[in-house]
Amino acid sequence: MTDYAFDTLQIHAGAAPDPATGARQVPIYQTTAYVFRDADHAAKLFNLQEVGYIYSRLTNPTVSALASRVAALEGGAGAVCCSSGHAAQIMALFPLMGPGCNVVASTRLYGGTIQQFSNTIRKFGWSAKFVDFDDLKALEAAVDGNTRAIFCESISNPGGYITDLPAVSAVADKAGLPLIVDNTLATPYLCRPIEQGATLVVHSATKYLTGNGTVTGGVIVDSGTFDWSASGKFPSLAAPEPAYHGLNFHVALGAMAFTFHSIAVGLRDLGMTMNPQGAHYTLLGIETLSLRMQRHVENAQKVAAWLEQDPRVEFVTYAGLPSSPWYGRVAKVTPKGAGAIFTFAVRGGYDACVKLVDNLKLFSHVANLGDTRSLVIHSASTTHRQLTEAQQVAAGAAPNVVRLSIGIEDAADLIADLDQALAAATA
Incomplete structure (x- = not known):
């Protein structure tokens, strides 16, 4: 077919x-x-x-x-x-893989994957090397005679970073991996x-x-x-x-x-x-995947643009914004849109993030993403809490950021919910 x-x-x-x-x-x-x-x-x-x-x-x-x-x-x-x-x-x-073998992995991965690769796979005798995949020379240098694979996310969790897949695949091809x-x-x-x-x-x-x-x-x-x-x-x-x-x-x-x-x-x-x-x-x-993804992306674009202009927000990581350093990769790697996962930093740091999460009414506070419902989580205190602060920052889950998974509701309702929660968090 x-x-x-x-x-x-x-x-x-x-x-x-x-x-x-x-x-x-x-x-x-x-x-x-x-x-x-x-x-x-x-x-x-x-x-x-x-x-x-x-x-x-x-x-x-x-x-x-x-x-x-x-x-x-x-x-x-x-x-x-x-x-x-x-x-x-x-x-x-x-x-x-086999005992003594390693995988070279991106630093921008879901916290559970970093944990799995950092600790759990060692019980099999495997190991992982974490590299910033924007540094292709560092990626090449990390490959050694025991490397058996290169691993990354197309769009990373939680920051929505987009990997330059053609460039990374060229490194993998050169290494025969x-x-x-x-x-x-x-x-x-x-x-x-x-x-x-x-x-x-x-x-x-x-x-x-x-x-x-x-x-x-x-x-x-x-x-x-x-x-x-x-x-x-x-x-x-x-x-x-x-x-x-x-x-x-x-x-x-x-x-x-x-x-x-x-x-x-x-x-x-x-x-x-x-x-x-x-x-x-x-x-x-899957029967409605394309329809849902279109709405997810459309809503994420609207919500991210609104957050970016709000003075209570320090920055937004959504790659679909022209201000994003990865904006240029969208057309090449994800031509139908930058997805619906991103983070934003709340002025007031860790405490303000916690207050924001506690005051949201429409967003569900859950350890999941990709739902039709809009979801929120403070990654540093939950999904990425097993990492060091340096690892959290490298993974895009710093203590002052909140991750959003934008659903398929009405975007105006999502923005209104964020507005009232930000008011409570930064009062």
């Missing part, structure tokens, strides 16, 4: 009338296991000689429909769904990282893809273009796999090597499975 336009793909990709019943919407296949036709059929499935369903920790028809839809929207060869965005990041790294891009905040409607050089794209489907704050989920999309055999650095994908009688995934499966490995080994052994009901909700959400 790749010949269809985005608005068509978001409704039809991965979905067809149910062959058993004719049901037009993708059914929720609430089942653990699947009956084999016979012993030979079962053996072929377990040997990866035939594609089909074995056990829902690995594959499920509802979840597979979602994977196919997101892969089509991102322009990838294949995709794998899992239990959360954090799970997607580990799943993306899992076939690439895969570029992994978290495209959660942009979605494939605003940005298609694979077209700008990404090898893998990860999503927290919890956010804009679902769009209504009902489920958690993650997706990894493989471009299918990386040569896993070229350097000898990726034995999980390009060397004999002992769990499958010496199968070489890249030789046997080509462009689908990463996708099949992530299912046959990653989901089998890590068990980070997406449940079929969650996949169903995300499929429903």
